[in-house]
Amino acid sequence: METTPTSPDPSSIVNVATYLRTMARIQPYKRAVVCPEGRDSQGRVAYTHLTFRQLDIESDCLARGLDDRGVSRGVRTILMVRPSLDFFSLVFALFKVGAVPVVVDPGMGVSRMLNCLKESQAQALIGIPAAHVLRTLAPGNFKSVKTFITVGNRWFWGGLTLRQVRSRLWEPYPMADTRVDEIAAILFTTGSTGPAKGVIYTHGVFDAQVRNIRAQFGITPDEIDLPTFPLFALFDPALGMTAIIPDMDPTKPAHVNPERIIEAIVNQGVTNMFASPALLNRVGRYGKEKGLKLPTLKRVISAGAPAAPANIEQFAGMLINDAQIHTGYGATEAMPVSSLGSDEILNETRKLSEQGYGMCVGLPIAGIDVRIIRITDGPIAQWTDDLALPDGEIGELTVRGDQVTRGYFERPRDDGLSKIADGDTFLHRMGDLGWIDKKGRIWFCGRKNHRVITEKKTLFTIPCEAIFNNHPRVFRSALVGVGPQGCQRPVVCIELEPGGSGKDKKSLKEELLALAKTSPITEGIETILFHRAFPVDIRHNSKIFREKLAVWAEKNIK
Numbered sequence: 001m002e003t004t005p006t007s008p009d010p011s012s013i014v015n016v017a018t019y020l021r022t023m024a025r026i027q028p029y030k031r032a033v034v035c036p037e038g039r040d041s042q043g044r045v046a047y048t049h050l051t052f053r054q055l056d057i058e059s060d061c062l063a064r065g066l067d068d069r070g071v072s073r074g075v076r077t078i079l080m081v082r083p084s085l086d087f088f089s090l091v092f093a094l095f096k097v098g099a100v101p102v103v104v105d106p107g108m109g110v111s112r113m114l115n116c117l118k119e120s121q122a123q124a125l126i127g128i129p130a131a132h133v134l135r136t137l138a139p140g141n142f143k144s145v146k147t148f149i150t151v152g153n154r155w156f157w158g159g160l161t162l163r164q165v166r167s168r169l170w171e172p173y174p175m176a177d178t179r180v181d182e183i184a185a186i187l188f189t190t191g192s193t194g195p196a197k198g199v200i201y202t203h204g205v206f207d208a209q210v211r212n213i214r215a216q217f218g219i220t221p222d223e224i225d226l227p228t229f230p231l232f233a234l235f236d237p238a239l240g241m242t243a244i245i246p247d248m249d250p251t252k253p254a255h256v257n258p259e260r261i262i263e264a265i266v267n268q269g270v271t272n273m274f275a276s277p278a279l280l281n282r283v284g285r286y287g288k289e290k291g292l293k294l295p296t297l298k299r300v301i302s303a304g305a306p307a308a309p310a311n312i313e314q315f316a317g318m319l320i321n322d323a324q325i326h327t328g329y330g331a332t333e334a335m336p337v338s339s340l341g342s343d344e345i346l347n348e349t350r351k352l353s354e355q356g357y358g359m360c361v362g363l364p365i366a367g368i369d370v371r372i373i374r375i376t377d378g379p380i381a382q383w384t385d386d387l388a389l390p391d392g393e394i395g396e397l398t399v400r401g402d403q404v405t406r407g408y409f410e411r412p413r414d415d416g417l418s419k420i421a422d423g424d425t426f427l428h429r430m431g432d433l434g435w436i437d438k439k440g441r442i443w444f445c446g447r448k449n450h451r452v453i454t455e456k457k458t459l460f461t462i463p464c465e466a467i468f469n470n471h472p473r474v475f476r477s478a479l480v481g482v483g484p485q486g487c488q489r490p491v492v493c494i495e496l497e498p499g500g501s502g503k504d505k506k507s508l509k510e511e512l513l514a515l516a517k518t519s520p521i522t523e524g525i526e527t528i529l530f531h532r533a534f535p536v537d538i539r540h541n542s543k544i545f546r547e548k549l550a551v552w553a554e555k556n557i558k
Contacts, residue, residue: 012179012180013177013178013179013180014178014179014180014203014204014207015095015096015098015175015176015177015178015203016095016184016203016206016207016210016238017059017092017095017096017175018175019210019237019238019239020032020052020055020056020059020092020237020238021056021175023052023056023221023237023238023240024052024053024055024056024057026221026240027052027221027240028051028052028053029051029052029053030051030052030221030240030242031049031050031051031052031242032049032050032051032052032054032055032088032236032237032242032243033049033050033055033085033088033236033237033242033243033245034047034048034049034242034243034244034245034268035047035048035049035083035084035085035245036245036246036247036264045247045263045267047267048085049085050085050088050089052237052240055088055089055092055237056092057170058085058089058093059088059089059090059092059093059096059173060093060096060167060170060171060172060173061166061167061168061170062089062090062093062162062165062166062167063093063094063096063097063173064167064173065164065165065166065167066093066094066097066099066165067097067173068167069147069149069160069165070124070146070147071094071097071099071124071126071147071149072097072098072099073097073098073099073176073178074098074099074100074183075099075100075123075124075147076099076100076102076120076121076122076123076124076186077094077099077100077101077102077122077123077124077125077126078101078102078104078117078120078122078124078125078126078127078131078145079091079094079101079102079103079126079127080104080106080125080126080127080128080130080131081126081127081128081131081151082128083230083233083245083250084245086151086162087230088233088234088237088243090126090151090162091234092237095184095203096173096175096176097176098176098178098182099124100183100184100185100186101185101186102117102120102122102185102186102188102198103185103186103187103188103231104116104117104120104188104196105188105190105251106251107190107250107251107252108188108190108191108196110134112191112196114134114138114141115141115196116188116196116198117141117142118140118141118142118143119198119409119410120186120188120198120409121144121410122142122144122145123144123145123146123147124145124146124147124148124149125142125145125147125148125149126149126151126162127149127150127151128150128151128152129150129152129153129154129155132148132150132154132155132157132159133155135148135157136156136157147159147160148160149161149162149165150162178203179203179204180202180203180204180207181202181204181406182202182203183200183201183202184201184202184203184205184206185201185206186198186199186200186201186409187199187201187231187332189331189332189333190537195414197408197409197411197414198408198409198410198411199332199333199405199408199409200405200406200407200408200409201405202405202406204402205402205403205404205405206238207402208367208401208402208403209235209335209336209403210235210238210239212336212365212366212367212402212403213235213239213336214239215365215366216336216339216365216366217272217299217301217326217339219239219241219272220240221239221240221241222240223239223240223241223242223271223272223298224241224242224244224268224269224270224271224272224296225241225242225243225244225270225271225272225273225274226244226246226261226264226265226268226270226272226273226274227243227244227245227246227273227274228246228248228250228253228256228261228273228274228275228276228279229250229253229274229276229304230250232274233245241272242268244264244268244270246260246261246264247260247263247264248260248261253275253276253278253279253282254278254279254281254282254536255282256279256282256283258282258283258285258286258287259286261279261283262283262286262287262292262294265294265296265297266294266296269296270296270297271296271297271298271299272297272298272299272300272301273297273299273300273301274300274301274302274303275300275301275302275315276302276303276304276305276542277302277304277305277306277307277308277311277542278536278542280300280302280307280311280312280315280325281311281314281315283315284311284314284315284317284318285314287314287315287317287318288314288317288318292318293318293319293320294318294319294320295320295321297318297319297323298323299323299324299325299326300315300319300323300324300325300326301325301326301328301339302325302326302327302328303327303328303329303330303335303336304542304543305537305542305543306327306359306444306462306542307325307327307542308469308476309345309346309350309353309354312325312327312342312345312346313342313346316342316346324341324342324343325341325342325345326339326340326341326342327339327340327342327345327361327362328361329361329362329442329444331430332405333404333405333418333428333430334399334401334403334404334405334428334430335403336365336403337361337364337365337368337370337399337430337442338361338362338363338364338365338368338370338441338442339361339362339365340360340361340362340363340441341362344360344362345360349441353466354466354469354470355466355467355519356463356464356466356467356519356521356522357443357463358434358435358443358444358445358446358460358462358463358466359443359444359445359462360437360441360442360443360444361434361441361442361443361444362441362442363439363440363441363442364399364440364442367401367402368399368400368401368403368404369399369400369401369427370397370398370399370436370442371387371388371397371398371399371400371427372388372389372391372393372394372395372396372397372398372434372435372436373387373388373389373395373396373398373429374387374389374395374396375394375395375396375433375448375451375458376396377448377449378417379416379417380420380429381416381420381421382420382421382422383420383421383422383427387420391435391436391437391438392435392436392437392438393435394433394434394435394445394460395433395434395435396429396430396431396432396433396448397429397430397432397433397434397442397444398420398427398428398429398430399427399428399430400422400425400426400427400428404428405428406419406426407419417429418431431447431448431449432444432445432446432447432448433445433446433447433448433451433460444462445460445461445462445463446460446461446462446463447461447546450479450480450546452479452480452481452488452490453481453485453486453488454481454487454488454489454490454524455486455487456524457524459479459481459490459521459522459524459525460479461478461479461546463521464479464490464492464521464522464525465477465478465479465492467515467516467518467519467521467522468492468494468512468515468516468522470515471508471511471512471515472497473496473497473508474494474495474496474497474512475495475496475497475498476495476534476544477492477493477494477495478492478493478495478531478534478544478546478549479491479492479493479525479546480492480493480546480549480550480553481550482550482553482554482557489527489557490524490525490527491525491527491528491529491550491553491557492512492516492522492525492527492528492529493529493530493531493534493549493552493553494512494528494529494530494531495530495531495532495533495534496530505530509528509530512528513525513526513528527557529553529556529557531549531552534549535548535549
């Protein structure tokens with residue numbers, strides 16, 4: 001779907017921390033961040049908080065102290081702090097200074113995380129004690145770092161503590177006059193769909209995201225958010241929402257305690273919640289079993305991986321009035337791109353998804369230009385009109401807009417594979433496949449590098465898997481290809497419903513093969529394998545590592 005996004009003037013001054021200062025002026029005594037702070041002898045949770053005024057003051061004091069100690073404009077600063085009051089204060093302090101926080105998801109594993117930190121060539125590190133233990137054990141990954149600050153108790157290592165850095169006297173900090181195209185942060189992808197890469201966020205990108213998220217979902221400053229993914233929490237102060245930090249391990253959403261998520265919603269009157277499909281499923285299943293309702297919730301935003309309609313329906317049973325679950329589509333490099341409400345999913349697109357049309361992710365948000373281009377694995381240096389496919393044909397999704405990031409940190413080859421120049425703008429290649437229907441809605445059909453190319457045709461993961469997922473005993477399925485591209489053998493791996501019996505797999509396999517023959521999409525698939533538990537991404541516990549399954553499948557084909 002083609003629109004004409006407007007490009008901001010690169011010389012214009014934008015600092016995302018301005019949003020916090022504005023909110024501190026218009027609603028100074030509203031709570032900005034609320035964190036659980038332990039439980040009493042009866043198990044009741046106690047909370048601590050900062051108001052918008054307090055958060056603005058605290059980040060001013062930290063900004064002045066950081067600037068005085070060399071963490072100044074343009075300094076790349078590794079931030080390894082758990083979701084907390086300090087985390088929010090530090091992020092906005094760094095924005096005010098004009099420094100560049102480098103954020104890596106610890107859930108990706110220590111080895112991969114260390115590689116990312118080394119790649120960032122950061123000059124400063126602000127972290128909890130565990131982060132400093134890590135840098136003393138692996139000093140080679142922190143050679144570029146000259147300034148070390150500990151959040152909490154400093155042990156045997158050198159450097160400063162956050163208490164030493166914080167200015168004791170408050171006066172408004174003169175915020176850096178950063179430009180719209182100046183680097184604001186480097187956020188590393190988890191590498192669940194490829195190598196982990198540092199995505200360059202400018203102040204202009206953050207500014208566009210705040211504006212578009214507010215407009216798309218109708219968010220107002222009187223709302224209360226439960227962001228179960230830490231990076232989404234950063235938007236809350238800018239949007240004027242109170243952020244309730246959930247009592248959970250953010251790296252393990254599939255193992256969250258549903259009682260504590262529901263406790264936070266009820267205790268704090270949460271109106272908005274971000275939830276990965278895995279968390280949505282776990283909390284929704286618990287709520288269904290207990291017959292619970294969540295009357296304060298106005299909306300739930302689910303992203304990170306496709307959410308199955310059955311999963312959406314289950315959680316939606318706890319919502320009342322016109323509250324909906326919105327399935328957002330995007331990536332670290334471009335977010336948000338589109339969204340679709342649960343009413344439309346359950347009443348219209350669900351039945352089409354189950355027939356193999358793909359997963360509908362809705363209309364592009366205002367200001368986003370989405371084009372479908374022919375599938376190719378190589379770089380495309382320059383846009384030409386013959387790249388575009390007509391509506392209805394499956395190709396690679398490309399996007400353009402103010403919230404689309406311009407590139408990766410020190411990765412020119414990946415930039416070449418993901419960007420297409422078009423005059424003085426560019427299109428970002430999502431690496432996802434899909435098509436656009438007559439209503440202008442996007443239908444997601446899977447990752448480009450997961451497609452299976454046989455001698456006769458190309459198979460796409462999401463449409464094919466939907467056919468097998470219709471079987472009541474199937475929890476989820478995964479299409480993989482065995483053999484060289486062009487003559488691959490399509491294999492469908494099956495994970496059974498949790499707690500379901502694994503007996504009588506021979507007859508189940510026959511049922512699944514018969515199911516495959518009912519659709520032209522899957523009629524050529526003749527190999528079914530059963531897998532105990534799919535390998536999935538750590539961040540959302542939803543994206544299937546099909547590359548690992550393909551290796552496993554090749555070893556297990558008889």
